[in-house]
Amino acid sequence: MPDRTVPYLADHAAWAAEFERSFPGAPAGYRRFWRWVRLVGGEVYRIGGTLPSFPLERPADVRRSLRAVRPQLALAAPWLFATVGRVKQLLGARGSAEADALIDALLLDATGATASDCSAVQGGIALDLYRRGCQWVDGGTGALAMRLVRAIRSFGGEVRFAAGVARLVRERGGWTLVLDSGERVTARAVVANVPPAGLDLLLGRPPRIPKPGEAWGAFVLHLGIDASGLAPLHPFHQVVADTADLERAGANALVSIYPGRGARAHRWSISVSTHVQPAEFAVPPGQACGRRAELERQLLAAVRRVIPDVDRRILLLRSATPATYQRFTGRPGGFVGGLRQVPSVVALRAPSRRAGPQLWLAGDHTFPGQGTVGTALSGINAARDALEFLGKEPPL
Structure with missing residues (x-):
């Protein structure tokens, strides 16, 4: 933060002590708030572990979600339509602008909304999830993708690279891709890992x-840097x-550092991200280039808070805008992270994954975000629907 550094700790007791040290004048209501986070966030985490199927649209959704029901569910139920701000x-957790900013920053990263708008149940799990430990996939998301590819192939599936889908056409008994x-590929069932607007384009409809x-x-x-020394x-x-x-672009940034290995241990990759409104880049090219350069400067300043001499170490610098995501990931408008997690779009009110006959959506734009x-849970739910349609027993 501008005037302090706050270690965000996994252990509940250690974090309570650290919060007291970092925000010594914060009222006692903040302690009550973090206890609420522990109780409600922990219960929502347990519910997620049962792999529920929301929103409840069909008997299968109710059947899958019944496993989450137990007396402790009462901890989360009253907050289903409330906000974190409420x-x-x-609980009396107000009066410290600095503590409020820390909570808002964490929520904005995890849910796309600050406390005043963020769903209470989503906010509870978002703030508590750090207690479960911060993890990464060794080798990055590319390694995770290739593990999925190998798993699909091991079950007799086919994976094609550089084979974009231009259109989805409804045919008798299924779909033609x-x-x-x-090339035309026929399928009885389709799971589309695109936002609703991307699916609209594939179906020949105006994008939502x-x-x-x-x-x-x-x-x-x-950034690629020389980390020698x-x-x-x-x-x-x-x-x-x-x-x-x-919520201003550049005001809140995430800096992730990935050290190299072996002979390249002194070569580090750094990724720095911030929220932006895609409309900021829906401008003439000259203005977009100026905005890109301005945000590069702001995010580089964020890296300096972590590595003060990063400027002299830079070997490679690239940046991605919403237009980048639109071009390379099939996201019209360049929107990422799904919808902001406000009470009107979570759990029982979540957007449906069922997009049409034998057609399902998966990804950050469906439950749970x-x-x-x-x-992963969105993919599990879509797969369960597809397998049941095909007359197969879902493994989960």
Whole structure:
């Protein structure tokens, strides 16, 4: 933060002590708030572990979700339609602008919303999830993708690279996928890992672009640096440059550090991201280039908070805008992270994954939202629907 560094610790007791040290004047209501986070966040985490199927649209959803029912569910139920801000108000967690900024920054990263708008149940799990430990996949998401590829092939599936889908055509008994090459592939069932707007384009319909304030885009700075002589650093840092306006692009940035290995241990990759409104880049090229350069400077300043002499170490610098995500990931408008997790779009009110006959959506745009854990559950739910349609017993 601008005037302090706060270690965000996994152990509940250690974090309570650290919060007291970092925010010595914060009222006692904040202690009550973190206890609420522990109780409600822990219960929501347990519910997620039962692999529920929301929203409840069919008997199968009810059957899958019944495993989550137990008396402790009462801890989370009253907060289903409340906001984190309301919880803080009820518990007296107010009066410290700095503590509020820390909570808002963490929520904005995990849910796309600050406390005043964030769903209480989603906020509870978002703030408590850190207690479960911060992890990464060795080798990055590329390694995770290749493990999935090998798993699909081991079960007799086929994986094609550089084979984009241009159109989806409804046919009797299923679908025809028209590839960019013109090849046509038939399927009885389709799971599409694209946002609703991307699916609209595949179906030949006008895309349903999120309205202003419903979703975010991202600006990401990628650096390759010479780390010779640098001591080992924690891989994750959240740099808050402006506590008064966290939603301003560049005011709140995530810095992730990936050291090289072996002979390349002195070569580090650094990824720095911040929330942006995609409309900021829906401007003439000259203005977009100026905005890109401005945000590169701001995010580089965030890296300096972690590595003060990073400028002289830079070997490679690249950046990605919402237009980058639109081009390379099939996300119209460049929106990422799904919808902001406000009470109107979570759990029982979540957007449906069922997009049509034998057609399902998976990804951060369906229940339960963004993040590796959330998108994995969305894929599990889509797969269960597809397998049941095909007359097969889902393994989960």
